[in-house]
Amino acid sequence: MSESNIWITSTKSPFFSTVSFVVVFLVVLFVNTFSSKLSLSSFVHRNSSSYHLVLPRSKTNYSTPIIEDNFPCIEPIQLHSNLGKFTRNRTSNKVDIDHHIELLNSINLNGSEFEFRVKEFLSQNECMAQFFMIWISPACLFKRRAFLAMESVFNSHPRGCLVILSKSMDTQNGSQILKPIVDHGYKVLAVEPNLTFLFKDTPAETWLNAIKTGLIDPGKISLVQNLSNLMRLAVLYKYGGVYIDTDFIVLRNFSNLRNAIGAQGIDEFGNWTRLNNAVLVFDKNHELVYKFMEEFANNFNGNIWGFNGPYLVSRVVEKEGNNYSEIKLRILPPRVVYPVNWIDVASYFEKPRNVTHLKWMDEEVLELNREAYGVHLWNKKSGKLIIEVGSILYRLISSHCIICQLHERSEND
Template structure:
């Protein structure tokens, strides 16, 4: 049995302590933490480790699962794999709320996604402690007072807060788990336009301690409206762009510079508008090259009927899985089709 072990809450700023007990000492644990930690972890060293050692400033790519589920959706797995493939020299961090420090998951368990992602060289899976993430940011007082049980959109609101805090603390790129990467983003500090009136926060990138993110977190708390869908996410960054840049309408296909960051045009991540999201599940049109896109946002929130990747459909999404996350396609999509 080859277990996966997870660090306790003192790693990441966030510093985690961890102690490993191998159920099969002849085999190494599946990787869920930075390689630097492997020697300390497997030798049962239990001491604080600096977050600066674990997460390299300005180079990480971050995903988060804010529900308790331990089997991410095939699309989420594809999103992480595609980022791993697109950014081979950067570390991918996937935070999962459902993980605990003493949890053991084996290759033979019914969980398929975690072992698959753990086998990827530059992917690290970490337990999410949102309180630790938002500590030392403007979000901390809000987190201490908020009652998740009374929040209609808690999994979305907590994700909105996570991305602002984690990128402010460490720098890098945040992506939602329904974004499939195509090629590396060239800009360092960026947001992206969803349509002519909305700047979305499904993907964003900034250097560590960027003032814009700090200002966003202050607005997050000051104008908190958790019961309004999107108010803490795209609504927040859109009103902050209006405040910082004086922009309310985004026309044309050119990227825009605002102060020291870019506002990328709709083709970069949102070439298919959310109103026509089902286009991703239709037959691939050769004209859909997406040559001007860094990644594609597949609008999973709109997928109420749980449309899936169908083998042999030649749909846009099937082609994306085959080309951008082939291991997910082979080991999860094809495996499910055999049942």
């Protein structure tokens, strides 16, 4: 062995021994620190699309099963279609329109069977409150946020009932996803809607027939999304109760709300500037809900986002004037239903940056719990955001979920 090789060998060993010792020491230090901050029950695991509530193995885990029930795992609003290329050829239009309607409409239940399942569920369970949600995506996409929204309903309404209108969730896969909440004794039914029955004897029936026959231009906006706007109106008109989006976290009991809709924005004088349809509370056969459906059918526009949703309810209520008591309507201020503006929603996902920020967050959490019926997460804007540990949403969700057990709370929580 050459002298130079002897020198390298003799100096390499102590150097790497030192490095190894430092690495081992840092690993041990990290493990000890990390372990001390973990509760024995669970921890939060974050990914690129949302955060995960990782439950202890001894608890029920509601991770999505493998069974996919032949539904492609892709958002319906992302499916390629020719709906934006409306032509005079009604046959080609009809094929594409029928395909989108089939994504939501039942092929297994006729109208009588759909009605029987819903009425039986609501009557047998002695529901103290009737909630409705709509899930238009595949069951594989019913993940943590949607599940937490569902949990928040029962946290505030333990004797309430929830009906999820969904073709994909009324499957073996959907049943497995909902099983943990059902096993805890809460009343939830996923049922594929029969649109013919749901829309029957309402203005929605005329619109559905016209769109099926190609008499109405479905426009560039997802037809599935617009069908969801119409379905929520129809189900409230048929049964009455509360409709909420699957990205709405309920914070308070809704029992003192009746025939109410939330304002998304107000002007400097406190007058509402826009209403929103993410939360609707109405009696069965309410005249205003019927007028909402009339507006949908008579002035449908599939090319402007929100035209058949938030803008629609705003137009109709504005036409009715300010005599809300006459039309049996209560308009809730933004701070009560939409306390977080979609422009600012990202800040509610962030952990505290400094002491001043933390103080503001403490005050905001207290005020939200005291005044708001819930928080709309605006998934269209926040769907890819991570709910960071210690953030406003993290703290709200940790106190309004049922099955989940979040990271051990700090003294400030």
